Amino acid sequence: MISLFTALIAKRTVATVSALLVIAIGCGAGIWQLGRAETKIALAANLQARQQMxxxxxxxxxxxxxxxxxxxxxxxxxxxxxxxxxxxxxxxxxxxxxxxxxxxxxxxxxxxxxxxxxxxxxxxxxxxxxxxxxxxxxxxxxxxxxxxxxxxxxxxxxxxxxxxxxxxxxxxxxxxxxxxxxxxxxxxxxxxxxxxxxxxxxxxxxxxxxxxxxxxxLTSGVDRHYAYAFQWFALAFTGFVFWLISGLRQYKRQGFGNGHRGDQE
Structure with missing residues (x-):
C-alpha cells in the first residue's frame, strides 16, 4: 500500500500538488467556518450573561x-x-x-x-x-x-x-x-x-x-457556518478522492500494465 501511494505521488507530481492545494484550501476554510460559529456562540453566551446583570x-x-x-x-x-x-x-x-x-x-x-x-x-x-x-x-x-x-x-x-x-x-x-x-x-x-x-x-x-x-x-447564522464548513470539507475530500481514483486508473493503465508485466517477462 505504501509503495502504491509512493508511485501515485512520484509519477503524478502536478496532480499531487494540485490535490494538496485543494485539500489545504478546503480544510482551512472549513476550520475557519467552524471557528466563526464557535465565536458567535461564545459572544451570544457572553451577551446573555451580561443581560442577566x-x-x-x-x-x-x-x-x-x-x-x-x-x-x-x-x-x-x-x-x-x-x-x-x-x-x-x-x-x-x-x-x-x-x-x-x-x-x-x-x-x-x-x-x-x-x-x-x-x-x-x-x-x-x-x-x-x-x-x-x-x-x-x-x-x-x-x-x-x-x-x-x-x-x-x-x-x-x-x-x-x-x-x-x-x-x-x-x-x-x-x-x-x-x-x-x-x-x-x-x-x-x-x-x-x-x-x-x-x-x-x-x-x-x-x-x-x-x-x-x-x-x-447573535447566534443567527451559526447553522449557515456549519453548512459552509461541511461544503469546504466535502470539497477537500472530493479533491482527495478524485486524485486517488484518477491515479489508480493511470497506475493500472501504465504503471501496473507496463512495469509489473515487464518484470515478469
Whole structure:
C-alpha cells in the first residue's frame, strides 16, 4: 500500500500538488467556518450573561462604554426627531416566515435628550422597509412628542456596512439624513452637545410606531457556518478522492500494465 501511494505521488507530481492545494484550501476554510460559529456562540453566551446583570439607568449616569456595553438599560427623555439619522442598506433583522431573501431597509437612529441631564443618548429605534420606487422617500414612523421611557441593550455602534469614501462631516441642516454608517464622534461634532459614548438598541415594547424591533440573536447564522464548513470539507475530500481514483486508473493503465508485466517477462 505504501509503495502504491509512493508511485501515485512520484509519477503524478502536478496532480499531487494540485490535490494538496485543494485539500489545504478546503480544510482551512472549513476550520475557519467552524471557528466563526464557535465565536458567535461564545459572544451570544457572553451577551446573555451580561443581560442577566442588574438593569442600568441612563439618567443616573454617566456610564462608560466598558461599564454598560451589552447590558440592559432604561432611559427616560424626549426624542429629537429633526436630528434623526437613517442608516441605509440594513436587512430586516428577522425575515418574514417562509421568506428566503432578506428585505432591505433602514435603521432609525434618533437622539434622546435625557430627562434631568444635559446629555443625549442615541437610540436605535428599530428597522423600517425602504421604498424601492424612490430611495429618497423615508418610511412613515410615529415619534412621541413627549417624555418617554424606553428599555434596550447597550452597544458601541449599530453595526457597519461597506462604504466607499468613508464618513464625511457635513453641516447640520436640522432635517433627517440618510447615511451608510453611524459615528458617535461625528454626531458630537455636528451638534456640539454632550452625549453618551454608546448607543441604545431599543427592545420591543409593543409600540405601534411603524418600526420593527425583532432583533436577530447573535447566534443567527451559526447553522449557515456549519453548512459552509461541511461544503469546504466535502470539497477537500472530493479533491482527495478524485486524485486517488484518477491515479489508480493511470497506475493500472501504465504503471501496473507496463512495469509489473515487464518484470515478469
Amino acid at each position: 442588574p438593569v442600568l439607568n441612563a439618567n443616573q449616569g454617566p456610564w462608560t462604554l466598558e461599564e454598560a456595553n451589552e447590558r440592559r438599560m432604561n432611559a427616560r427623555g424626549q426624542y429629537i426627531p429633526e436630528a434623526a439619522v437613517w442608516l441605509d442598506n440594513r436587512p430586516r433583522p428577522i425575515p418574514p416566515s417562509g421568506s428566503t431573501s432578506s428585505q432591505s431597509g433602514f435603521y432609525l437612529m434618533m437622539p434622546l435628550r435625557l430627562e434631568g441631564k444635559d446629555e443625549v443618548l442615541w437610540v436605535n429605534r428599530g428597522w423600517a422597509p425602504r421604498n424601492n420606487e424612490n430611495r429618497e422617500t423615508l418610511p412613515i414612523v410615529q415619534t412621541p412628542n413627549k417624555v418617554v421611557s424606553i428599555e434596550g441593550i447597550v452597544f458601541a455602534h449599530p453595526g457597519k456596512v461597506y462604504e466607499l469614501g468613508g464618513s464625511k462631516i457635513s453641516a447640520y441642516e436640522g432635517k433627517p439624513r440618510i447615511e451608510q454608517n453611524f459615528d458617535l464622534m461625528v454626531q458630537a461634532k455636528l451638534h456640539g452637545w454632550s452625549q453618551a459614548p454608546f448607543i441604545l438598541r431599543e427592545l420591543e415594547v409593543g409600540a405601534d410606531d411603524g418600526l420593527l424591533r425583532d432583533w436577530a440573536p
